[in-house]
Amino acid sequence: xxxxxxxxxxxxxxxxxxxxxxQAGRYLSEYRALKAQHGFWTLARTPELAAEVTLQPVRxxxxxxxxxxxxxxxxxxDMGLELEFKPGPVxxxxxxxxxxxxxxxxxxxxxxxxxxxDAIRLLRxxxxxxxxIGFAGAPLTLATYAVQGQGSKEYEEFRAFLRRDPxxxxxxxxxxxxxxxxxLRAQVAAGAQAVQLFDSWAGIHDLATYRRxxxxxxxxxxxxxxxxxxxxxxxAVGAQHLYPAIAELPLxxxxxxxxxxxxxxRSALPGRTLQGNLDPAALLGDAHSLEREATAVLRxxxxxxxxxxxxxxxxxxxxPDMVARLVGLVQGFERHAHDVEAPVPARDVA
Amino acid sequence: xxxxxxxxxxxxxxxxxxxxxxQAGRYLSEYRALKAQHGFWTLARTPELAAEVTLQPVRxxxxxxxxxxxxxxxxxxDMGLELEFKPGPVxxxxxxxxxxxxxxxxxxxxxxxxxxxDAIRLLRxxxxxxxxIGFAGAPLTLATYAVQGQGSKEYEEFRAFLRRDPxxxxxxxxxxxxxxxxxLRAQVAAGAQAVQLFDSWAGIHDLATYRRxxxxxxxxxxxxxxxxxxxxxxxAVGAQHLYPAIAELPLxxxxxxxxxxxxxxRSALPGRTLQGNLDPAALLGDAHSLEREATAVLRxxxxxxxxxxxxxxxxxxxxPDMVARLVGLVQGFERHAHDVEAPVPARDVA
Numbered sequence: 056x057x058x059x060x061x062x063x064x065x066x067x068x069x070x071x072x073x074x075x076x077x078q079a080g081r082y083l084s085e086y087r088a089l090k091a092q093h094g095f096w097t098l099a100r101t102p103e104l105a106a107e108v109t110l111q112p113v114r115x116x117x118x119x120x121x122x123x124x125x126x127x128x129x130x131x132x133d134m135g136l137e138l139e140f141k142p143g144p145v146x147x148x149x150x151x152x153x154x155x156x157x158x159x160x161x162x163x164x165x166x167x168x169x170x171x172x173d174a175i176r177l178l179r180x181x182x183x184x185x186x187x188i189g190f191a192g193a194p195l196t197l198a199t200y201a202v203q204g205q206g207s208k209e210y211e212e213f214r215a216f217l218r219r220d221p222x223x224x225x226x227x228x229x230x231x232x233x234x235x236x237x238x239l240r241a242q243v244a245a246g247a248q249a250v251q252l253f254d255s256w257a258g259i260h261d262l263a264t265y266r267r268x269x270x271x272x273x274x275x276x277x278x279x280x281x282x283x284x285x286x287x288x289x290x291a292v293g294a295q296h297l298y299p300a301i302a303e304l305p306l307x308x309x310x311x312x313x314x315x316x317x318x319x320x321r322s323a324l325p326g327r328t329l330q331g332n333l334d335p336a337a338l339l340g341d342a343h344s345l346e347r348e349a350t351a352v353l354r355x356x357x358x359x360x361x362x363x364x365x366x367x368x369x370x371x372x373x374x375p376d377m378v379a380r381l382v383g384l385v386q387g388f389e390r391h392a393h394d395v396e397a398p399v400p401a402r403d404v405a
Numbered sequence: 406x407x408x409x410x411x412x413x414x415x416x417x418x419x420x421x422x423x424x425x426x427x428q429a430g431r432y433l434s435e436y437r438a439l440k441a442q443h444g445f446w447t448l449a450r451t452p453e454l455a456a457e458v459t460l461q462p463v464r465x466x467x468x469x470x471x472x473x474x475x476x477x478x479x480x481x482x483d484m485g486l487e488l489e490f491k492p493g494p495v496x497x498x499x500x501x502x503x504x505x506x507x508x509x510x511x512x513x514x515x516x517x518x519x520x521x522x523d524a525i526r527l528l529r530x531x532x533x534x535x536x537x538i539g540f541a542g543a544p545l546t547l548a549t550y551a552v553q554g555q556g557s558k559e560y561e562e563f564r565a566f567l568r569r570d571p572x573x574x575x576x577x578x579x580x581x582x583x584x585x586x587x588x589l590r591a592q593v594a595a596g597a598q599a600v601q602l603f604d605s606w607a608g609i610h611d612l613a614t615y616r617r618x619x620x621x622x623x624x625x626x627x628x629x630x631x632x633x634x635x636x637x638x639x640x641a642v643g644a645q646h647l648y649p650a651i652a653e654l655p656l657x658x659x660x661x662x663x664x665x666x667x668x669x670x671r672s673a674l675p676g677r678t679l680q681g682n683l684d685p686a687a688l689l690g691d692a693h694s695l696e697r698e699a700t701a702v703l704r705x706x707x708x709x710x711x712x713x714x715x716x717x718x719x720x721x722x723x724x725p726d727m728v729a730r731l732v733g734l735v736q737g738f739e740r741h742a743h744d745v746e747a748p749v750p751a752r753d754v755a
Binding site: 372 | 558559565568569610643645663664684686690691694717720722
């Protein structure tokens with residue numbers, strides 16, 4: 056079994072497997088060339104193109120896992136929510152009322168973004184031993200976006216909506232939950248060997264709000280995948296204050312951002328494989344600072360199962376040579392050669 | 406002495422004083438009228454206009470403190486960094502090199518944004534017993550903005566800069582520190598009765614980076630105000646992971662955002678007056694949800710000295726009637742009528 060899947064099963068692997076959030080994307084010239092030709096939305100919805108883009112970084116750098124090239128908004132059109140990418144997703148008609156929610160369809164496993172399972176089937180043939188991660192947006196995050204209508208710093212429309220009409224918010228979350236279950240089950244049936252649930256905007260909410268709206272929906276999605284046996288990963292950025300609730304979710308792994316050291320995250324998220332947490336800005340520094348920061352993360356991760364990743368998506372300004380350097384560094388770091396009990400130095404930036 | 410200043414001196418006041426971050430601003434029609442006439446930058450730099458805008462919410466709602474109407478970028482032009490507001494501040498020439506930093510001036514107490522002390526002197530005559538809060542951006546936050554050149558979600562230019570050239574970052578922080586000391590000392594000399602240091606973007610950094618670059622600069626500013634005797638407040642949003650370092654700063658009060666309950670913040674920030682932490686989105690709900698959420702904050706604040714505020718700036722969409730309702734509710738809540746030992750219910754959003 057691959058190192059990635061072994062680490063997600065809780066094994067203290069000889070070295071930490073590595074993949075990188077948004078590893079298929081704009082920092083790669085071969086991606087930019089395809090995107091210039093086809094546009095983002097066509098890339099995401101054409102199985103051959105999505106598969107090709109997914110493979111690009113794995114071919115170039117030899118990451119230990121591939122993640123399907125897609126967007127968390129991909130299933131929305133099949134629910135009746137039309138999108139445009141300009142370049143971020145913008146909803147033609149944001150959800151604002153009970154009538155808007157009532158109008159939403161819950162597509163079946165066969166109906167929801169069928170090009171995604173098609174891409175997964177193509178990829179499994181190409182990827183060989185490299186495991187493939189499927190993913191979806193978590194219901195709270197999809198609802199946040201659907202009500203706001205587009206990316207936002209504060210998502211105040213959604214935060215107002217939760218207060219003005221919590222019952223309608225519940226119905227909206229229910230439709231996203233049912234859709235996300237179908238969407239992820241279809242991905243697993245097509246061959247995804249792990250899934251990551253992106254609760255990208257959960258961190259804007261306080262713990263009580265997250266416990267009331269976000270955690271129960273995420274739990275239903277994760278529970279509905281239990282019988283598939285695939286490991287379940289979860290990510291929320293800037294969400295350290297939510298860890299008491301995230302620690303209770305049925306998850307094998309949690310992606311953590313760079314704000315809190317892995318060793319502190321281990322105490323907050325006991326029994327989970329941790330994934331992370333190099334600051335993506337470390338790839339914008341020089342070779343020396345990258346080595347220092349990446350090594351600090353590797354050492355800080357020794358206390359339990361660890362999948363190396365960035366704490367958030369890679370910046371489009373990143374030099375691919377720095378990615379190659381990082382992958383080599385992580386793949387050359389033998390965990391068992393280091394003493395877990397030795398004091399781990401604080402990450403020293405300067 | 407006013408309730409606000411008593412609370413900042415650590416007194417368990419009979420009721421929590423209230424003011425609201427960005428209380429002078431776009432949610433008020435009288436502000437929008439003045440801004441349409443003069444533009445933001447003229448309002449901020451004309452003492453009579455800045456004073457008038459500062460007074461508007463106090464006159465209308467009777468908050469327990471006024472905060473000078475200004476912007477944290479106000480001192481930058483006197484350092485040689487020209488700004489435009491479109492509508493957020495944009496630097497004509499961002500700081501990117503050692504030569505850019507060497508070129509920056511450190512204006513004296515008399516030279517740095519002199520219209521601000523002038524506005525403070527006007528305000529002290531008008532405000533009577535209502536205390537006036539002066540403020541400035543913290544050096545780390547000013548440096549973040551100066552390098553990035555404008556508002557950003559990720560501030561990746563600055564995060565790269567810290568890694569590529571930490572020595573130049575130190576020199577940049579030193580110039581902002583010296584300027585901020587002069588700027589705040591001038592505000593106190595003119596009559597500001599408390600100061601708040603805004604480290605608005607500190608939360609994007611991990612604790613080690615904050616300890617290396619942010620905390621020492623903030624400490625120097627705060628130490629340089631110790632002899633004035635004015636209480637010192639500090640705010641960083643989304644910064645719960647930095648509380649171990651913030652707890653060591655020489656501060657009388659800390660503004661905390663809505664993500665973490667006040668009672669948990671008290672444990673993380675012992676011995677400080679807490680200021681906060683209603684979710685600004687609570688003012689976008691209805692009267693019922695506002696009362697429930699505000700009361701939960703008031704009860705959660707009973708464990709020590711508390712200044713009621715929002716956890717972040719008020720949204721421009723806020724109905725002023727909701728603000729009036731909130732001020733009345735907070736000013737009518739007698740702290741000593743409630744049992745601190747009683748279990749405080751979790752904030753219930755729905």
